[in-house]
Amino acid sequence: MRTLRLSVLSLVLCALLTVLLSACSSRPTDFYMLAADTEPLSAATMPETTLALGGIMIPAYLDRPSVVVLAGEGTGLTVPRFNVWAEPLQQGLRRVMASMLAKPLYEEGVTVLPRGADRGDTDFALHMEIVRLDADANGNVVLEARWTLVNREDKRVAGRGSFAASDKIDMPAFGSSAMFNSVVEAESRLVQTYAKELSAELKRIVRKERARGTARTGRDR
Numbered sequence: 001m002r003t004l005r006l007s008v009l010s011l012v013l014c015a016l017l018t019v020l021l022s023a024c025s026s027r028p029t030d031f032y033m034l035a036a037d038t039e040p041l042s043a044a045t046m047p048e049t050t051l052a053l054g055g056i057m058i059p060a061y062l063d064r065p066s067v068v069v070l071a072g073e074g075t076g077l078t079v080p081r082f083n084v085w086a087e088p089l090q091q092g093l094r095r096v097m098a099s100m101l102a103k104p105l106y107e108e109g110v111t112v113l114p115r116g117a118d119r120g121d122t123d124f125a126l127h128m129e130i131v132r133l134d135a136d137a138n139g140n141v142v143l144e145a146r147w148t149l150v151n152r153e154d155k156r157v158a159g160r161g162s163f164a165a166s167d168k169i170d171m172p173a174f175g176s177s178a179m180f181n182s183v184v185e186a187e188s189r190l191v192q193t194y195a196k197e198l199s200a201e202l203k204r205i206v207r208k209e210r211a212r213g214t215a216r217t218g219r220d221r
Contacts, residue, residue, distance in 0.1 A: 030177050031086035032067055035188040036099040036195075046111040051124040051202070053098055054117030054150075056090050058130045063089070067180050070136040083180040093130065093191065100195030101202070108203045124158065124209075125150045126202070133190070135183040139171035143190035147198060149205055159205040163194045 061077060062068055065084040068077055085092060098114040105112050110124075117125035131144035148160040167186045172178035 027082055029082045029084060030180060031084060032180060032184040033086045034089075034092040034096050034184065034191055036096045037188075037192040038100050038103060040099075041102045041106055043106065047106065047109045049110045049123050049206075050113055050116075050121070051101075051105060051110050051126055051149075051206075052113040052116040052119065052122045053094055054125045054127040056093050056097075056128045056130065058090055058093070059132070062130070062133060067184060068134055069179075069183060070134050072137075078175070080175070080180070083177070089133075093128075096188070096191050097128070097195050097198075100192060101199050104196075104199035104203060105206070108206055110202075110206055120152075122152050124206070125152055133187055135169070135186065137171065137174055139169040139182075141167040141169060141183065141186040141190065143187070143194060145194055149202060151209055158209055159201070161198075161201060163197060165190050165193055 064079065065088075066079045066081070067083050067085060068079060070076070071078045087095075094114055098112055102112045113122065116122055117127070127148045127150070129146045131146065133143050135141040143163070143165055145163045146160070147163070149158045150156065151158040167190055169182050169186050172182060
């Protein structure tokens, strides 16, 4: 009889565990995307001068599907299971940067290519490194990045620089969907600001490189 009771109890516990696991796994996953703040570029023809986006490096702690949030004093990570990027973060950064740089550089006579920095017919290659892109439990959102522009004609570094900015948000309940929405919106704003500042710097460098090329051509004559 005791063995029978134990067997029945085991079956009940197994059934309860199955129900609990089913309930947990039925929680819907929330997907997030970085947003660009720009109108789509529409042009009948594109400039012959090209600038292609090269590698976009991200730190290992960001190289995961989850939207990472710092915990504690910034030494711990919250890696959610149900709050994830809709695309790899590197692809999201490439999409937003290409979109944000396209119009300003088009006005400077440069076509932005989302890829192809290793192609022989590319005039400039832009390489970026994201050092930080995260938020903490107090609502502090930070972006730190570095960039290098290479003139492909003579394989020379035409310019390099860094960017750092932060945002402060009113943090909803920690771990809630509203919290992750607020975090991704703030991160999008920082990436947009980075792209706007970078586009101004790239336009300046392109003008300088063109003047340098003109002067060199004049000397060669």
